[in-house]
Amino acid sequence: MSRIIVIGLFILVAVLLGVVAWFARREESKIPSLGEVAGFVMQYEVGRVPVGRVAVLGFWWWAGWHFFAR
């Protein structure tokens, strides 16, 4: 039973991501796209170190390694 609930929650996450993405793509939408949010986060720097960029790109790299190689 718990397995079904967990799978249901992951499906809910996917549906919610799709809904927010859909609203963000509408004309005159006040919700930025996920790409714009990522771009904004990646601007964050500490001194000359692009912390936000390293974090976001590093997370995506790790996700690929986790799903395809680990």
Add this chain to the structure above:
Amino acid sequence: MEQPPPITAVRVWDRPWVVVPVFVLIAAVGGLFDSFTSSANLLVLGVGGVMMWLGLTGRAGRRPVPRALPRSTLWWLVPLLLLALVELFTFTMHSYENYPTLSLLADPLLESYAARSATYFLWLLGFWGLIRR
């Protein structure tokens, strides 16, 4: 930090008709390798390393980025926080059968070559989208 070139200053290789076939080729090869193999690790680490280098040096053109985000950005936190919470909960439960994590659920789906290659391609596209931000 060195400023990246503007999006208008695209290099010859920084175009969809170059990038997409390269990604298709990498994904086609990546789909052949099972998890926990040296080949799979080398490919992901190699390709990811090149992408990181491109993303950090600004060699690929970048799109303009908003200077500030509106409050409506918080809507993104709803699915993202839920995902993080479910992942954290299932991970801490240490029960693969009753509380599977997302990657455990994905493993059987990624066993087929077509699904693995297609997902690999989407991962590369996502990476490309990020380094151009």
